[in-house]
Amino acid sequence: MADSEPRGFREYVAARRQGLLATAYVLTGSQHGAEDLVQATLVKVWPRWNRVAEAGDPDAYVRKALLNTFLSWRRRDGREIPSEDIASLPPPRAGLGPDSDSDSGSGSVSGAAGNGMTGVLDRIVVRDLLRALPRRQRAVVVLRYFADLTEAQIAEAMGCSVGTVKSQHAKALTTLRRHTPAEDR
Amino acid sequence: MPQHQEFDTRPLADGLHDLAGQAADVPGLFDAVAADARRRSARVRASGAVLAVGGVLGIAAGVAAWPSGSGAHVAALQSSVTSVGTFHCPADPPGDSSLSSPGAGKPLAVGSPVAATLCVYGFNDTGTTVRTDRITGSALRALVHDLAHGKSSTSAACTLEKRNPMHRLILQYPDGSTQDLTIDMSGCGTVGSGTRSVLLPTDLRQLIRS
Numbered sequence: 001m002a003d004s005e006p007r008g009f010r011e012y013v014a015a016r017r018q019g020l021l022a023t024a025y026v027l028t029g030s031q032h033g034a035e036d037l038v039q040a041t042l043v044k045v046w047p048r049w050n051r052v053a054e055a056g057d058p059d060a061y062v063r064k065a066l067l068n069t070f071l072s073w074r075r076r077d078g079r080e081i082p083s084e085d086i087a088s089l090p091p092p093r094a095g096l097g098p099d100s101d102s103d104s105g106s107g108s109v110s111g112a113a114g115n116g117m118t119g120v121l122d123r124i125v126v127r128d129l130l131r132a133l134p135r136r137q138r139a140v141v142v143l144r145y146f147a148d149l150t151e152a153q154i155a156e157a158m159g160c161s162v163g164t165v166k167s168q169h170a171k172a173l174t175t176l177r178r179h180t181p182a183e184d185r
Numbered sequence: 186m187p188q189h190q191e192f193d194t195r196p197l198a199d200g201l202h203d204l205a206g207q208a209a210d211v212p213g214l215f216d217a218v219a220a221d222a223r224r225r226s227a228r229v230r231a232s233g234a235v236l237a238v239g240g241v242l243g244i245a246a247g248v249a250a251w252p253s254g255s256g257a258h259v260a261a262l263q264s265s266v267t268s269v270g271t272f273h274c275p276a277d278p279p280g281d282s283s284l285s286s287p288g289a290g291k292p293l294a295v296g297s298p299v300a301a302t303l304c305v306y307g308f309n310d311t312g313t314t315v316r317t318d319r320i321t322g323s324a325l326r327a328l329v330h331d332l333a334h335g336k337s338s339t340s341a342a343c344t345l346e347k348r349n350p351m352h353r354l355i356l357q358y359p360d361g362s363t364q365d366l367t368i369d370m371s372g373c374g375t376v377g378s379g380t381r382s383v384l385l386p387t388d389l390r391q392l393i394r395s
Contacts, residue, residue: 005219009215010215013214013215013218014215017210017211017214017215018208018210021208021209021210021211021214022205022206022208023205024208025204025205025207025208026201026204026205031207031208031209032323032326032327033323034208035211035214035322035323035326036322036323038211038214039214039217039218039221039321039322040322042214042215042218042222043218043221043222043225046218046219046222047222047226122200122203123200123203123204123207125200126197126200126201126203126204127204129197141197141201142201145194145197145198145201146198146201146202146205173194176197
């Protein structure tokens, strides 16, 4: 029964909570978005937890559920979607790359925010770069460079082929390169 | 691919980890998940019962389309703010005796509620109506923050306009206890516990009017 607490789920959430929130944070770009995404994911996992735990790889299942929830989050009404989600964000700044197609000069990718001295992109730049990507491409980038998954693992998590992951990855990097401040490339 | 071979991804990877470090922990996450999961379970059971009863009625009355409409309605309610939860609103709105003085008293929303139920009352020709909204997730956290840091109604210039009925906001805590707050839409609009009241948060006002 879904009313009774699945055995071991509380402990699992306690152990993985911060990691899930971190992944969700880079996917959604906001604390509220991360909390909503993780909560929605774990609510879906709750009734299936016993079988998930028995199968032996709950991390993979939860990661897949998180991805599915993120990718399928629809704009049913203004209350359901985290307010800082992608469509509400400004477009990337024009003129950062040779083939920039931005139609606005008011974007928030700031060259001054880049941290070229340490070789780490400033978190503001990273957040804005991710915002420039469609959700699937953003998910591929996060799974590849944050979660350190292989292309095969990403394909499994996203429920698509390795070829699709490769093409999404290439498109994402092309976009990121175009929008990265020159001094940070 | 030639384009991304030119792009050094190490700063991106480091930047992603740096960004992820901004994610704050949410110690009450499991309680919120548990409350939400149980509510969904109850809703599914309730919709199943509605469908079963609806099916019987539909067959009897020859109205076969009614149950599917109800099911679609249930499916549309899965959000941070959802209608029809397991917590039932009292049938009658709060009375004037539940109104509180501005400012003074204990802060509203002490601790970390796992859910809130908004009971919006109205009147029609046959009596009192009540609409139930369930608030969880980030919407709840934002609400709790607004209640804890709300301005006293004495800080605003308000009209003396009187509006009835009043509404309820019921905060539910992990231990099963509840805190009943009264929402008075008169003047500037306030929400209070009986010993303290603050101006009505904008999001709550919009939810009441939705």
